[in-house]
Amino acid sequence: MRRSLEIRSQKGFAAGLLYMVIGASVSYVSTSYTMGTAARMGPGYFPFWLGVILAAIGGIVLLQSLRISAERDAIPHLDMRTTIWVLGSVVLFGLLLRPLGLALSLVLMVILASMASHEFGWKGAVLNALLLLSISLGAFIYGLNLQLPVWPSFLE
Amino acid sequence: MELIDHLMLGFSTALSLQNVTYAFVGCLLGTLIGVLPGLGPSATIAMLLPATYALPPVAALIMLAGIYYGAQYGGSTTAILVNLPGESSSVVTAIDGYQMARKGRAGVALATAGISSFGAGCVATLVLAAFATPMSELAFKFGPAEYFSLMVLGLIGAVVLASGSLMKAVGMIILGLIFGMVGTDVNSGAARFSFDIPELTDGLNFVALAMGLFGFAEIIINLEQREKRETFTNRITTLFPTAADFRRMLPAATRGTIIGTLLGILPGGGATLSSFASYTMEKKLSKYPEEFGKGAIEGVAGPEAANNAGSQTSFIPLLTLGIPSNVVMALMVGAMTIHNIQPGPQVMTSDPALFWGLIASMWIGNLMLIVLNLPMIGLWVKLLKVPYRYLYPAILVFCSIGVYSVNNNTFDVFQAAAFGLIGYVFVKLALEPAPLLLGFVLGPMMEENFRRAMLLSRGDFSVFVTRPISVSLLIGAALLVAIVALPAVRQTREVAFQEE
Numbered sequence: 199m200r201r202s203l204e205i206r207s208q209k210g211f212a213a214g215l216l217y218m219v220i221g222a223s224v225s226y227v228s229t230s231y232t233m234g235t236a237a238r239m240g241p242g243y244f245p246f247w248l249g250v251i252l253a254a255i256g257g258i259v260l261l262q263s264l265r266i267s268a269e270r271d272a273i274p275h276l277d278m279r280t281t282i283w284v285l286g287s288v289v290l291f292g293l294l295l296r297p298l299g300l301a302l303s304l305v306l307m308v309i310l311a312s313m314a315s316h317e318f319g320w321k322g323a324v325l326n327a328l329l330l331l332s333i334s335l336g337a338f339i340y341g342l343n344l345q346l347p348v349w350p351s352f353l354e
Numbered sequence: 355m356e357l358i359d360h361l362m363l364g365f366s367t368a369l370s371l372q373n374v375t376y377a378f379v380g381c382l383l384g385t386l387i388g389v390l391p392g393l394g395p396s397a398t399i400a401m402l403l404p405a406t407y408a409l410p411p412v413a414a415l416i417m418l419a420g421i422y423y424g425a426q427y428g429g430s431t432t433a434i435l436v437n438l439p440g441e442s443s444s445v446v447t448a449i450d451g452y453q454m455a456r457k458g459r460a461g462v463a464l465a466t467a468g469i470s471s472f473g474a475g476c477v478a479t480l481v482l483a484a485f486a487t488p489m490s491e492l493a494f495k496f497g498p499a500e501y502f503s504l505m506v507l508g509l510i511g512a513v514v515l516a517s518g519s520l521m522k523a524v525g526m527i528i529l530g531l532i533f534g535m536v537g538t539d540v541n542s543g544a545a546r547f548s549f550d551i552p553e554l555t556d557g558l559n560f561v562a563l564a565m566g567l568f569g570f571a572e573i574i575i576n577l578e579q580r581e582k583r584e585t586f587t588n589r590i591t592t593l594f595p596t597a598a599d600f601r602r603m604l605p606a607a608t609r610g611t612i613i614g615t616l617l618g619i620l621p622g623g624g625a626t627l628s629s630f631a632s633y634t635m636e637k638k639l640s641k642y643p644e645e646f647g648k649g650a651i652e653g654v655a656g657p658e659a660a661n662n663a664g665s666q667t668s669f670i671p672l673l674t675l676g677i678p679s680n681v682v683m684a685l686m687v688g689a690m691t692i693h694n695i696q697p698g699p700q701v702m703t704s705d706p707a708l709f710w711g712l713i714a715s716m717w718i719g720n721l722m723l724i725v726l727n728l729p730m731i732g733l734w735v736k737l738l739k740v741p742y743r744y745l746y747p748a749i750l751v752f753c754s755i756g757v758y759s760v761n762n763n764t765f766d767v768f769q770a771a772a773f774g775l776i777g778y779v780f781v782k783l784a785l786e787p788a789p790l791l792l793g794f795v796l797g798p799m800m801e802e803n804f805r806r807a808m809l810l811s812r813g814d815f816s817v818f819v820t821r822p823i824s825v826s827l828l829i830g831a832a833l834l835v836a837i838v839a840l841p842a843v844r845q846t847r848e849v850a851f852q853e854e
Contacts, residue, residue, distance in 0.1 A: 210519070213783045217525045224532055224547075231544055237813030241539035241546055244801045248532050255525040262521065274782055277578045281778060284574050284750070285771045291754050292767030300755075307754065308747040314577050315743040326744045330751050342408060344759045 208273045210263030217256025225249030283314035299349040300339070304331050360710050361483055367711030368718055373416050376409065377715050380417035381722045384424020389431050389734045390745055391438045396788070397572055398425035399685045400564035401749065403692075404756035411693040412708045416715040418689050422682055423475075423719045426625070426665060427727060430467045430658060431734055435460060443625035443661045446633040450646065450653030457649050461593040464731055466651055467658040468724045469595075470607040474659035475720035477611050478618070478666035483713050485619070485667075489674035490699035496675075498806035499817050503827035505800045508677045510831040511620060512792050514838050523789050526780075530790035533558055534797020541805065553765040560688040562766045563794060565753045566773025567780070567787040573746045574778050593728060595651070603655040606636050610656035614663030619670050620679070628664030629657035666716060673709065674699055677796070681788045684795040 205211045225246050234240030262268060287310035294303035308327035312318055338344045367373065383405070387398040402421050406414040426443065433444040434451035447467065454463035496504070513523040536547045537557030548554035595603060613635065614628035636656040637646045646653050669686075671677045676698030678684040690697050695705070702709045727734070757770045780787055811817035819825045 209782075209784045210522070213522055213525070213785055216783070217529070220529065220532070227547060231539075231546060232542065235813060236808055236815065237811075239541075239805045239808060241542045241544040244804065245532060245535045245546065248528055248535070252525060252528040252532065255521055255528060259519070259521050259525060262519070271784075276778070276782060277574065280574050280577045281775065284577070284746075285570065285774050288570070288750060288754055288771040288774070289768060292758070292764040292771070295758065295764055295767075304751060304755075308751060311747045311750050312743060314574075315746075317741070317743045322744065323747075326747055330748055334751060334755060338755055338759070342405070344755070345762055346755070346759070 205263060206265070206268040206270050207263040209271050210259055210268060212273055214256045214258070214260025214263060217259060218253045219256075221249045221251070221253030221256055223249070224252065280314045284311055287311040296347060297351055299347045299351070300334065301331060301348055302350065304334060356487070357484060360487075360706070361714060363706060364483075364710030364712075364714030367412065367707045368416065368714035373413055373711065373715060374718065376413045376417040377420045377719050378722055378726075380420020381424040381719055381726060384421035384426075385428040385431075385723070385727060385730075385734065386424075386737070388425030388428025389737055390428075390749075391432050391436055391576075391738070391742065393425075393572065393749070394429055394568070395422055395425040395443070396564065396681045396685065396791075397568040398428075399682060400561065400568055401753055401756060403561050403564075403685065403689055404759050406689065407692065407760070411690075411695055412711050414689065414693055415686075415695075415708065415712050416719075418686060419712060419716055420719045420722075422665070422686075423662075423716070423723055426662065427468070427471065427723050428734070430471075431464060431727075431731070432738065434463045434467065434654075435735065435738060443629050443665070445626075446629045446657040447654055447661075449633070450648075450650050453647065453649035454651070454654065459649065461731070462595050462599060462651070463654050465593050465595055465728060466599070466603055466654045468728055470603065470610065470655040470659040471662035472720050472724045473607055474611040474614060474663035475666055476717060478615050478663040479713060479717045479720075481615050482667055482670055482673075482716070483710075485670050486674055486702060486709070486713070489670060490702050493675045493699035496823065497821070498803040498810065499821050499824045500827065501803040502800060502807055503818055503824040503831075504675065504677055505796050505803070507827045507831040507834075508671070508679055509789070509792060509796065510834050512680060513789055514834050519784075520835070520838055522785055526785055526787070526789040527793040530793020530795075531797040531800065532793075533563070533790070534794045535801070540798070540802065551765075553763065558794070559757070559760065559766045559769050560691075560794070561760050562757050562769035563773050564685060564688070564791060565757055566770045566775075567777035567791065569749060569753050570770065570774025571777030571781055571787070573749060574774070575781055576742065577746065593731070599651055602651050606632075606652035606656040607659040609635060609639075610659030611663045614660035614665075615667050617660075618664035618667030625661040625665040625668070625680070625682075628660035632656040632660035662720075669713075669716075672697055673701065673712075676799075678792060681791050684792050687795050 228242040228246035228249060231242030232240030233242045233246065287307045290310065291303050291307040294306065305327040308330055309323045312323035339346060339348060383402055384398060387393055387401060388395060399418065399421055406417050409417065429444040430447050432438050433448035434455050437448050437452040451463045454460065509527050513520060513527060536554055538545050538555050545555045610632040613632050617628045617631060633653060633656060636652045637643055640646065640652055642650060668679050668683055671679050672683045672686060678687050687697055695701060753770065754767055757766045758764060760766055777787055807817055818828060
């Protein structure tokens with residue numbers, strides 16, 4: 199019987215590899231903490247073994263992906279454009295909140311995030327931004343009294 | 355009767371004007387967000403968690419419970435009207451509910467879901483109240499070894515229900531436990547995996563983790579799929595089921611309630627397992643099996659009763675043992691910790707008003723949902739018509755402001771974005787985020803109990819198998835794994851999860 203070594207489940211293979219890499223790194227980093235003994239465990243003991251277990255599970259998942267019975271699948275492509283617009287707008291909001299205040303950073307976040315949609319339109323995005331700004335000001339600043347800078351710090 | 359005294363105390367707490375108001379606000383917000391397509395209870399709760407920070411603990415928990423029920427109700431509404439189940443627990447509802455909607459019976463389907471859920475909720479609340487005291491007495495017999503084994507059983511139980519590969523899911527748990535290790539070690543004070551970033555010495559931010567994995571990742575996935583879905587919103591005319599409908603609905607809802615109540619108590623049980631089990635059973639028992647998948651009312655009544663009963667009784671392990679059995683319960687642990695309440699058997703004795711108030715508010719919440727939502731269906735339907743391109747920026751805004759306000763720290767916003775990316779990659783690799791979140795919440799507790807058990811046994815590992823309760827819990831966990839690994843069971847499990 200011929201056993202072909204072929205990656206049948208690419209998702210499984212990648213997941214297994216990911217587990218192994220994370221597990222090994224966790225165990226490696228853990229060795230820099232005090233290990234202690236089984237009776238008096240140091241901070242490194244528990245995470246070290248968790249890393250070992252994760253790496254072992256990763257190995258099993260990886261082997262399973264090679265089995266003849268494994269269902270064939272391919273790693274779907276990552277939609278980087280959408281991801282960058284969506285998560286980038288959140289990161290930018292975090293970066294700009296302190297210096298520029300809620301008003302400007304929120305409007306910018308909404309407009310940038312809206313660009314992720316294939317139905318993007320300037321008018322709708324700007325109106326949505328203004329609507330969300332007024333809701334946020336009403337609910338969070340005046341309603342719940344959250345401590346957020348609203349206007350740019352250089353204006354205050 | 356002790357039970358009656360407890361319930362009286364609960365109702366007197368829950369019926370204060372303040373708490374009724376928060377239960378109402380919770381139900382309303384929960385439904386409002388939960389009805390949005392693609393947002394399930396976990397994402398909804400993660401998003402609304404920060405809104406409860408400023409409240410006193412009792413009010414916060416009551417509001418969160420309201421959000422949970424509201425989100426679940428909203429999820430069923432979306433499942434029925436748009437065939438877009440927000441979370442696995444309403445996957446089954448979508449099968450026959452959507453078909454009913456296509457036949458112009460959307461109103462009846464929604465009413466059936468509401469009525470069945472309410473009936474199930476009433477029964478489950480009573481069961482919860484009755485079980486709470488004996489369960490927490492049992493919990494006081496637990497030492498660290500028992501707690502560790504119980505958590506192993508709970509985590510394994512949660513994984514058995516994951517629809518994908520068992521091994522992948524176990525890996526996600528371990529990864530979650532590792533994420534839970536980040537921060538200062540309570541025993542030694544050493545900072546672990548914080549890589550000299552001061553913000554990380556307090557550990558990863560729970561809200562950021564949940565929002566990123568469930569909220570942000572979900573948005574990217576939704577934006578990626580550009581298919582249009584047909585919404586049946588214009589044909590809601592009759593809301594009330596006919597007498598014939600009731601005759602078919604009642605037995606199904608009753609059976610669903612029983613299944614849900616029982617399965618909800620199990621570690622790892624809860625809404626999803628209950629609704630799947632109920633659907634399978636209704637299909638087997640029905641006189642009209644050919645109608646299933648084409649709009650059978652039993653297919654809505656049974657699973658909806660079951661998932662509501664299950665979600666209610668899954669509070670039992672949380673409130674009495676301090677062990678969350680599913681993601682939503684893990685989120686409740688996060689919320690309780692923020693309010694400095696350590697979930698576990700001591701809550702009932704140290705803060706009886708909070709404990710029984712929460713239980714009573716569950717019933718009040720269920721009542722509110724049916725009174726509120728049936729007349730308000732028109733409003734939810736309008737909300738469903740708002741295009742997604744306006745909705746997701748709103749979700750991003752509320753999440754970002756919410757996660758920032760937890761510690762008034764922009765680092766948490768970056769964490770949420772990072773977990774969004776991680777969550778997106780997970781989805782692409784068919785890895786489920788739910789077990790990770792459970793592991794994350796249980797990680798520190800598990801390590802603590804493991805270390806204490808080993809300290810007491812002077813480093814002897816056999817302590818976990820020589821103590822009777824501990825060993826039975828571990829055997830239970832091993833049995834679960836063995837059962838799922840059996841080829842026959844594996845096949846039916848795959849079939850069950852494919853019946854979507």
